Amino acid sequence: MTTEATHQHGPRMHFHKLAPEVSKAMFALEKASRQGLDPVLIELVKLRASQLNHCAFCLDMHAKDARKAGETEERIYLLSAWEEATGYYTEKERAALALTEAVTVLTDGFVPDEVYERAARHFPEQELAQLLAMIITINAWNRIGVTTRLAPGAYSV
Template sequence: MSLRFNHTKANGAAFRAMMALEEYAGSHVTDKVLYELIKLRASQINGCAYCLEMHAKDMLKLGDHSDRILLLSVWREVPHLYTDKERAVIELTEAVTQISHQGVPDVLYHKVREFVSESEYMDLIMAVNTINSWNRIAISTGMFPGCFDAK
């Protein structure tokens, strides 16, 4: 596997646009653990190894979340590891990431809205869209864990 090209250098304007989106999402989802769970679950679904490694490490910096990281792909089977709000947002992340499957059903929308306002719901959607965009950039350019490490 090899990196096709460094997207940060190939098109600075596109990179800056993505960074602006990241800065917005990162500053509006104030629960940083929840933000990392969104990034991890979307990256699992999309198969983005680069982002999985990065966000697992980022989440570990927030505390001992090893079990939550390791079991995220089977979150429905381990309800004790995730709060009701986290479970709702993880499910929303899955629905938005796989939007063509069934959209976001009303029951899921209302479940998430039990925990967040309309404005916060939009912030969550922006966070999910942001990591999905990063995943697509990483996969399309051939990124993998360690691809930017000095040789």
């Protein structure tokens, strides 16, 4: 359970200082996972995974990064209801968001074939591998942020 007092006094731990080699590896993974992907798509994926994982720090960060990449306020606001927001996201973006949700939540313990195949229709195999790497990476970041209770607001572009 998250308490106001915990957030007011800072994170539970300073993960990057306590696990510097893991932190360095995470930043390298982050850099590698971005290769060949559209910067706006990257931020949409990161925002959607962060919404599902309730990572306030990452939501704050990636909303700022999305704006910097040229994303509109309207699409940022509608992202949590992307399936109902027809006409706001391309079919490729929608396929990426569906895959993001399936990988992030793993509702039935696996990614449904139809979700994977939908993404595969819109992304060449190399780009699909990069997208999967990006989804895995943001989920790892979210788990670090949520577990250590990183507070939003400290990140600036």
